[in-house]
Amino acid sequence: MAKPSDRLNFPECPGCPYVEYGSWSICSACASEQLVAINDPCPICSQECNGKSCINDLCQDPDARHIDKIDAITLNLPPLREVMHRYKYMDKAGWAPIFARLLVGHLETHWQLDRDDIVIPNPPNPDRDHIRQVFQIATDHYSAGKNIFDSPEDPTITKDRETVKSAGRSLTVKKEAAKQHAEALILRHPDRIKGKRVVIYDDICTTGHQLNEVARRMKQEWGARKVYGIVLARHPWEQ
DSSP states (O other), rough: OOTTTTOOTTTGGGGGTTTSSSOHHHHHHHHGGGGOOSSOOOOOTTTTTTTTTOOOHHOEEEEEOOOOOEEEEEETTTHHHHHHHHHSSOOTHHHHHHHHHHHHHHHHHHHHOOOTTEEEEEETTTTTTHHHHHHEEEEEOOOTOOEEEESSOOOEEEOOSSOOOOTTTHHHHHHHHHHHHHHHEESOOGGGGGTEEEEEEEESSSSHHHHHHHHHHHHHHTSSSEEEEEEEEEEOOOO
16 A cells, blocks of 8 residues: 555554554554564464564463454554553543554454454453453444444453553463453353454564463363454564
8 A cells, every 4th residue: 555645653643644544454554654664474373483483472382372463553662562551541532542543443454354254352451441441342334244343232251350450560470460351251141252263453562471371271172263462562582
């Protein structure tokens, strides 16, 4: 897609002439330009490989991997990192429509979804509403068929208790937090997942262990056929 001459660079979205009336695929294509910083992406977790096998242990051990692939729309780099913090923790809700545009635009240009698929949000801790806000707007405007998106008002999966936060913590803590998160999920509509290809939406992914633990429950306990992750931003690997 040719870059419009008057388009601003992501995430200068509030002042961009395309943020309200342009094609949603323009927004997702703009955001994905940051992905060129990853020259050799892992085909499983989308992290940089540098010509070697992926250092993510999820990708090294097939027996421990339940998520089939994690697809990233953009990278969690400055200034997006600061924008995400303001959106999640400072109630800057004006970013929700922009992030919804990125999700829908990416799905329409990179995925072939059919009636046997379902796109669902990964429930955050009960005190956070940022995932649902994006998902609600995306559901209202998804042009390929709203029935593919899970219902924001009557979600398939909920979470009613807080679990350990893992941002900035060690890999050991991240793994334990991922297990706690997955075990706290409550399945309310088994028929929406059993035998389906499930696409889980989340905002940021670092190691992918949380998405992997959710995928484990979906496959082993709830009968999902395939489970993929789609994240707004991939956080660069930090060793």
